[in-house]
Amino acid sequence: MGKIILISILFGFLISLTGCEGEPPAIPPQPARAAVTTPTTAPSLPLPTSPPTTASAAYISESNSNSNNYMTFEYEENREPRKLIALTFDDGPAIYTPYLLDALKERGARATFFLIGRYAHSRPQTVLRILREGHEIGNHTYNHRNLVMIDYEYARWQMAYTNAILRGITGEYPAIMRPPFGIHNEQTADIARDLGMSLILWSIDPQDWYHRDTDITREHVLARARHGSVILLHDIHKPSVIAAIQIVDELMSLGYEFVTVSELFEYMGHEMVAGAVYREPPRPSEDSAPVCTDDYNEDTAGECYVRQYYEY
Numbered sequence: 013m014g015k016i017i018l019i020s021i022l023f024g025f026l027i028s029l030t031g032c033e034g035e036p037p038a039i040p041p042q043p044a045r046a047a048v049t050t051p052t053t054a055p056s057l058p059l060p061t062s063p064p065t066t067a068s069a070a071y072i073s074e075s076n077s078n079s080n081n082y083m084t085f086e087y088e089e090n091r092e093p094r095k096l097i098a099l100t101f102d103d104g105p106a107i108y109t110p111y112l113l114d115a116l117k118e119r120g121a122r123a124t125f126f127l128i129g130r131y132a133h134s135r136p137q138t139v140l141r142i143l144r145e146g147h148e149i150g151n152h153t154y155n156h157r158n159l160v161m162i163d164y165e166y167a168r169w170q171m172a173y174t175n176a177i178l179r180g181i182t183g184e185y186p187a188i189m190r191p192p193f194g195i196h197n198e199q200t201a202d203i204a205r206d207l208g209m210s211l212i213l214w215s216i217d218p219q220d221w222y223h224r225d226t227d228i229t230r231e232h233v234l235a236r237a238r239h240g241s242v243i244l245l246h247d248i249h250k251p252s253v254i255a256a257i258q259i260v261d262e263l264m265s266l267g268y269e270f271v272t273v274s275e276l277f278e279y280m281g282h283e284m285v286a287g288a289v290y291r292e293p294p295r296p297s298e299d300s301a302p303v304c305t306d307d308y309n310e311d312t313a314g315e316c317y318v319r320q321y322y323e324y
């Protein structure tokens with residue numbers, strides 16, 4: 013019998029900077045369009061879902077943390093017989109991606125890949141393989157610009173052109189995106205909403221891009237992984253790919269299943285809303301009540317499910 017728990021979610025603005033590779037050159041070259049079939053205009057998609065009724069559409073500032081920013085909903089903690097985890101890989105496709113895909117296929121594990129547009133353009137076969145083998149593809153901008161440091165038109169181009177490239181290869185527009193470094197603002201959300209994408213952050217970040225150490229990455233993740241975790245890794249680094257495979261093996265032996273972000277959210281009951289930001293609300297300790305605070309602490313990160321969404 014499931015226990016009903018009332019959860020208050022704080023719509024505080026917290027960003028844990030993710031590690032990503034250093035930024036590519038500032039001015040992206042226009043890829044030759046002959047190589048992929050891309051639309052000639054930026055794609056504009058209808059909202060895939062109805063807008064939320066409980067969240068305010070008004071911008072919620074970083075300092076504004078009064079009760080109006082809380083959203084309350086119920087969930088049944090023990091209803092799930094399954095234990096699901098979403099592995100996510102940013103910044104590819106890269107030279108290690110096919111090796112990772114081989115390993116995931118062999119294990120029956122699926123993952124989500126937030127792809128860089130210019131790399132997707134240069135490795136279309138890997139992009140196709142990702143999709144055909146049951147994984148999910150998300151947008152990670154054209155060349156990894158910090159979206160809050162550029163103007164609306166350029167930010168929109170970063171996201172829309174990447175979508176055009178991905179659609180040219182796969183025939184589908186992505187429904188999710190991850191802003192580089194996890195950094196987003198109202199402009200980012202507006203564009204994502206217009207392009208029909210939810211912004212997906214994570215609940216576990218082992219900083220694999222920084223130390224590039226297989227053991228540290230694996231142990232960080234294994235110490236925090238639980239049903240509902242969204243794990244951030246980078247398949248552009250060999251130690252991260254090796255760690256990912258070890259993580260899959262270990263957690264599968266404990267009964268976990270690896271699914272895509274969309275599958276995880278559907279199972280967890282999180283409606284995917286275009287323009288909304290999904291991130292981890294940290295909690296103080298393993299034994300504490302799952303009431304999320306704005307007290308971000310790296311040591312406790314990853315202790316909550318990604319069950320918050322935040323609307324600009």
Ligand SMILES: [Zn+2]
Pocket residue numbers: 031032033102103152156192193
């Ligand atoms: Zn990145």
